[in-house]
Amino acid sequence: MRDSFVECLRQAAIKDPSILLLTGDLGFGVLNRFIESIPQQCINMGIAEQxxxxxxxxxxxxxxxxxxxxxxxxxSLRCLEQIRNDVCYPKVNVHIISIGSGLGYGSLGMSHHATEDVSILRSLPNLAVYSPSDYAEVIAVAQACLTESGPSYIRLPRIKADTQALRSVKVDTCNGFGADQQQPLVLLTHGSCLAQAQAIAEQIPCAIYTVPRIKPLPTNLEAILKGRTQVITLEQHNLDGGFGSAIGEWLLDHRVALPLIRLGLPNIFLTQGGTDQELSQQAGLGVAQCVQTIQQRMTHA
Amino acid sequence: MVITPSELARQVRLDALDMINKARSSHLGSNFSIADLLAVLYTRFLSFDAARPQWEQRDRFLLSKGHSVAVLYSVLARVGFFSPERLKTFYQSGSDLLGHAHASVPGIELSTGSLGHALGVATGIALAGKRKNQGFKTVVLLSDGELDEGSVWEAILFAQHHQLSNLYAIIDYNKIQSLDRVDNVLRLEPLRAKWEAFNWEVLECDGHDYAAIEAQLKAFRSSTQPHVLIAHTVKGKGVSFMEDTVLWHYRSPDATEYAAAKKELDHA
Incomplete structure (x- = not known):
């Protein structure tokens, strides 16, 4: 997904010299093509994110x-106050890319797990928060960042994007995935959890929607939730304040009386190694565990 | 009307005293510390057009120590960016003349208040000017205590690596920070050697000597280095009982102190 996003930037930057890419001395193997084709538009800032x-x-x-x-x-977090004061307050065109959202860096440990970023960054005024789930949404998010004014935060999973799997999406809507979109259960997800959502849906029939822009929330949320009996959110992010919380806030604020099951990471640090899937299981967010949680919660509702 | 640095400095100290007294706010010592520096900058060094605050070729001035904004608001009003009447709204409900530099006010380039931010942003502005081959200077005024912030040193490294000779930092080196003297909190000395080691062109001056400030600002020569002027200042300069004291970083004057300060400044 990061390669696809950077390639979008590269193509736009070739035509527009006002587009600049600043890196904190990271992007091995990812930024090479950008740097080779337009070196004057990429600046290695050193390891100095503030x-x-x-x-x-x-x-x-x-x-x-x-x-x-x-x-x-x-x-994001290393330079949070610069984002808040110098980027968000003056509403400048700065777009903050974070690679490896959620548990994407697996065994590299806690320092590399971006699992609180959504809750922290979505609380900053003027900042849009994006979390695309597949290639189509990556392209839509990149286009939004290249055309809309004002700052944004983009969390990109490390998973490889299937560039053939193009579906019709919009950056500011919930985007249906699969054929079961009329199911009474609806599962909303973002970022790296789409495959996991599909696996859950095989056991618990539900309509899957991806949400590439978490803040502001999708414009069609009300329409998507109409007629449903249950909302489930799934994310590789801390449950406190994440996307699931944002949906819960929306339901409360709009007096929509739908039961909500939030699937996400507990408010703990993960201290052992593993792939992102293995870490998800350690945290109780594996597919079987999610299915069990949903069934238990719905039974006891 | 041509105004001299000394006339402007005297006026802005009086304004700042009135503003801070009315607001029951603080930072008088920090404001008086930079009054002379600002007076020289806005009468002898910076290019600006008060009628066109966003004039593309203007020099960009950023007040990194945003808590000293009362004197800057006053300077901007006195050189024509807005009516001095507006200074009366400083700190008041509904006013945008906030207690820290606020960019909605004409002439303020960046909203500051949290220390350690403006040099990085100024570095970006200077880099933009260089990339676009524009002739404007970017000038940023920092406090000495602010040099505790690691972000400042990140910007110092970056600016010299990119040879930003259009970037000027001025250090208000009054040797007192919020709660104590700099030497007792985090020693900065040898300060000049630090900046030189980071490959900046360094000059020093008495930060209250108008001629010396102007001469040094205009004496920078390097075309491959950013420039820093270490201005040796006195916190609270201009009011005898406020000078070189930690107390007047935060203290707001009572009626007797206000009258005494006003009397001293009136007769300066």
């Missing part, structure tokens, strides 16, 4: 559209 974000804000104040690039929490 300055990367401040410089990005300065460049954006002078008319550039700037993308900052790093992995995990480095482009």
């Amino acid at each position: 300055n990367m974000t401040g410089v990005a804000a300065g460049l954006a104040l002078e008319g550039y559209r700037v993308f900052t690039y790093s992995i995990g929490n480095f482009s």
Whole structure:
């Protein structure tokens, strides 16, 4: 997914010299093509994310559209106040890319798990938060970042995008995935969980929708939820304040009396190794565990 | 009307005293510390057009120590960016003349308040100017205590690597920070050597000597290095009982202190 996103940037930047890509000395094997074709539009900022974000804000104040690039929490939490004060407050065109969202960096450990970023960043005024689930949504998100004004945060999973699997999506809507879209159960997900959602749906029939833009929430949310009997959210993110919380807030604020089951990571640090799937299981978010949770909660409703 | 640095500095100290007294706010010492530096910048160094705050070729000035904004608002009003009447709204309900530099005010480039931010942003602005081959200067005024922030040193590294000779940092080196003297909190010395080691062009001056400030700002020569002026200042400069004291970082004057300060500044 990161390759697809960066390639979108590269193609746009070739035509538009006001597009700049700043990296915090990361992007091995990912940024090479961008750097080789337009080296003057990529700046390696060194391992200094606070300055990367401040410089990005300065460049954006002078008319550039700037993308900052790093992995995990480095482009977000490490420089959170620069994002808040220097990017969000003046609403400049700075777009913050985080690679390996959720547990994508697996055995690299807690430092590389971006599992609280959505809850923290969605609370910042003026900042759009994107989390595409597949190639189609990556392209839609990249186009939004290249055309819309104002800052954004983009969390990109490490999973490989299937560039052949193009479906019709919009960046500001819930996008249906699969044929079962009329099911009374609806599962909303984002980021790296689409395959997991499909596996759950094989055991518990439900309509799957992906949500590439978490903030603001999708414009068609009300229509998507109409006539449903149960909402399930699934994300590789801390349950406290994440996407599931955002949906819960929406249901409360709009007085929509639908039961909600939030599937996500508990509020703990994961201390053992494993792939993102293995870590999900350790955290109680494996497919079988999700199915069991859903069945238990629905039974006891 | 041509105004001299000394006339402007005297006026903005009086304004700041009134503003902070009315607001019952703080940072008088920090404001008085930079009044002379600002007076020289806005009468002798910066290119700007007060009628066109966003004039593309203007020099960009960023106040990194945003808590000293009362004197900057006053300077901007006194050189014509907005009416001095507006200074009376400082800190008041509904006003955008906030207690830290606020970019909705004409002439303010960046909203600041949290220390350690503006040098990075200024570096980005300077980099943009260089990339676009524009002639404007980017000037950022930092406090000494602010140099505790690691983000400042990230920007210092970056600016010299990219040879941003259109970037000017000025250090308000009054040797006192929020709760104590710099030497007692986190020692900065040898400060000049630090900046030189980071490959900046370094000059020093008495931060209250108008001629010296102007001469040093105009003495920078390097075309491959960013520039830093270490301005040796006195916190609270201009009011005898406020000078070189930790107390007047936060203290708001009572009626007697206000009257005494006003009397001293009136007769300056």
